[in-house]
Amino acid sequence: MIKDEDFIRNESVPLTKEEIRALSLSKLNLTHDDIVIDIGCGSGGMTVEIATIAKKAYAIDNNEDAINTTNANLEKFDIKNCEVISGDAKEELEKILNNISSETVKTEETAKNLKIFIGGTQNIEEILSIINKYGIKTVVSNTIVVNTGLKIAEILENYDYEIDLINMTVSYGRRIKSGYMMMARNPITIITAKK
Numbered sequence: 343m344i345k346d347e348d349f350i351r352n353e354s355v356p357l358t359k360e361e362i363r364a365l366s367l368s369k370l371n372l373t374h375d376d377i378v379i380d381i382g383c384g385s386g387g388m389t390v391e392i393a394t395i396a397k398k399a400y401a402i403d404n405n406e407d408a409i410n411t412t413n414a415n416l417e418k419f420d421i422k423n424c425e426v427i428s429g430d431a432k433e434e435l436e437k438i439l440n441n442i443s444s445e446t447v448k449t450e451e452t453a454k455n456l457k458i459f460i461g462g463t464q465n466i467e468e469i470l471s472i473i474n475k476y477g478i479k480t481v482v483s484n485t486i487v488v489n490t491g492l493k494i495a496e497i498l499e500n501y502d503y504e505i506d507l508i509n510m511t512v513s514y515g516r517r518i519k520s521g522y523m524m525m526a527r528n529p530i531t532i533i534t535a536k537k
């Protein structure tokens with residue numbers, strides 16, 4: 343895993359932290375044949391990790407600072423197999439799926455290599471409806487707002503996905519005189535949905 347401090351940052355753009363990236367990547371269970379769409383790529387933390395393993399990555403964000411930060415990180419880590427798309431996933435996801443689905447979703451065998459990671463959740467209902475329409479088999483999502491995580495789980499469950507729900511709180515040890523004091527970060531809900 344890449345250390346958080348090794349990513350190029352813009353203070354207005356979030357970065358998924360190393361431990362959350364590690365568990366989310368494990369849930370994606372990536373192979374070198376996978377094509378992954380990262381919805382809401384932010385600083386590109388997940389995008390870089392995904393593209394390092396997968397055959398191809400697509401990164402979408404509707405914030406220009408996020409697009410610039412992701413591009414800067416892709417260049418820093420010398421990632422060449424990623425297409426970065428500026429816009430809202432509500433529109434851009436379907437365009438990508440349309441373009442790649444003719445070759446990729448043709449057979450059951452190849453459809454299993456198309457995976458989606460959701461790091462940004464604006465317009466989530468529309469996005470999940472597109473995901474379901476294209477028969478995506480693996481979806482992993484991170485949310486900081488518990489309600490959004492539960493909403494995603496509920497919608498995907500209604501689309502007949504099997505849901506695995508985790509709430510992860512990472513605490514970091516800070517040295518004080520008498521020992522280590524643990525400092526907790528915000529809990530993150532990680533939803534894995536599979537068909």
Ligand SMILES: C[S@@+](CC[C@H](N)C(=O)[O-])C[C@H]1O[C@@H](n2cnc3c(N)ncnc32)[C@H](O)[C@@H]1O
Pocket residue numbers: 355356357358359381382383384385386387388389402403404405408429430431432461462463464465
């Ligand atoms: C928490 S950040 C993602 C951090 C990222 N996973 C990383 O490792 O750096 C969420 C991002 O999702 C974007 N976002 C939220 N909803 C979106 C949508 N519907 N379409 C495109 N981008 C979206 C936001 O602009 C923000 O940059």
